Amino acid sequence: MQLYTLDEVAQLLKVSRRTLNRLVQKGALAVVYIGRLPRIGDEELARFLACAVPLGTVTLERVLSFFLSVKADKRSAEDDQLRARTLLEGLGHQLDMVTFRSRQLRAFMSTRLTAVSASSVNRELSLLSAAINLYNAEMDMQLPNPTKGKMLREPEGRVRWLKPEEAERLIVSARLSLTPYLADFIVLALYTGARRGELLGLTWDRVDFERAFLVLEAVHTKGQKRRCIPLHPRALATLVQLHKLRLGEFVFCDKHGQKVGNLRKSFLKACERANIRNFRVHDLRHTCAAWLVMEGVALVVIRDLLGHQSVKTTEIYAHLDLASVRLGLSALDWTGQFKQDVP
The missing domain is CATH 1.10.150 (DNA polymerase; domain 1)
Structure with missing residues (x-):
């Protein structure tokens, strides 16, 4: 068997030593050692050259x-x-x-x-x-990127939210569920705007009862940014009751103290009992945002509460700001003219 140095193999294959070293590290080429010096045999080289993908092809x-x-x-x-x-x-x-x-x-x-x-x-x-x-x-390549300019137009984002009376009906329905924590989860989702995963992963050490807020560290959030959520009195009261019955480190856990994985089925059944259609768990978050917008809370404040990366994401709720629209319309008299001439 004839042995080649790595420099000789690089010249035969017409590649750089850097590329050859990567091939060796990935196991694409097997080396043998003569003392401390790596060598590649002719049979191994022939096997490599016979592979289906030509050397240098970027697949x-x-x-x-x-x-x-x-x-x-x-x-x-x-x-x-x-x-x-x-x-x-x-x-x-x-x-x-x-x-x-x-x-x-x-x-x-x-x-x-x-x-x-x-x-x-x-x-x-x-x-x-x-x-x-x-x-x-x-x-250090220049591969073409055909994806440029190919993004498809997407339909406007879905915004489904509940009226307060519908929300109360859903909470009452959830109390009839075999899932004991479902109603409490719904209350917290409605009054914090937190995501499902953020709430199901919430631990007691991140709830501050004295100052009435909960902490979501970067590792717990979608945007990987830490944020604090002030607790509405109803959310705080719900957490106080849950804390009295706690079985483990998680706020929402099973009878063995383990983190809850999913509550989709029980949630859908609660929606069905409450006669609420086309409503998902994530829509509880939409509902919180919708209520805030309709109360006149600024979009930047809602952005920070919900943990959106950009206010553009929060703007999907802007059409619900009817108070500002009414204020603008009040500048018109009944004939459709502005009350005051604009200089």
Whole structure:
């Protein structure tokens, strides 16, 4: 068996030593050691050259795998893996990214739109774009990015909220549920605007009864930013009652003191008993925001309470600010003219 140095192998393969070192580290090329010196045998080199993907080809699988490994600590890592799998199945694992063009992407998008919504396709395109950009930046490449300008128009965000009397009806219905904490969860969601995961993951050490607020650390929030939520008297009273019955470190836990995983089924049954249609758990958060807007609370204040990254997200509730609209209309007299001439 003939042995080659790494420099000799790099020259034979016409790649840099840096690229060759990566191949060795990933196990694509096996080395043997003569003393402390790494060598690659001719049989191993022949096996590598006989692989299906030509050396130097940057495949979609390589680009996505690189992105997922670098971003493995993202909160959305599991969702990214599912979207990456969809991209690989639709575009092909061995898609050559150097020759990847818009027509291939549009064919993928057309197929996907027969099964999922435009927003789902946009999330998949966002992942693909981010993966290409990261690979280009880290590997000093110039791969084309056909996703530019391909984002689809999405329908206006859904805003479903309850009137106060409907909310009370839902709470009463939840008290009849076999899930003992359901009604208390609904009250806290309505009066804090917190997300489902933020409430189900809430621990007692982050509830300040004396100063009436609860703390959501960065690791507990979607935006990864710490925020404090002042407690409405009704929310505070609910927490006081729950604290008397606490079984573990979590505010919402089962009889063994373990964190509650899901309450979707019991919530939907409570909605059905209360004759409330087309209402989801997340809509409790919408309801809190809607009530605040209709009371004239500024959007920036609501943004901070809900933990939105931008006030643009909060603006989906702006149409509910009827008080400001009425104030504006009051500047008109019955003939439709302004009461005072504008200079």
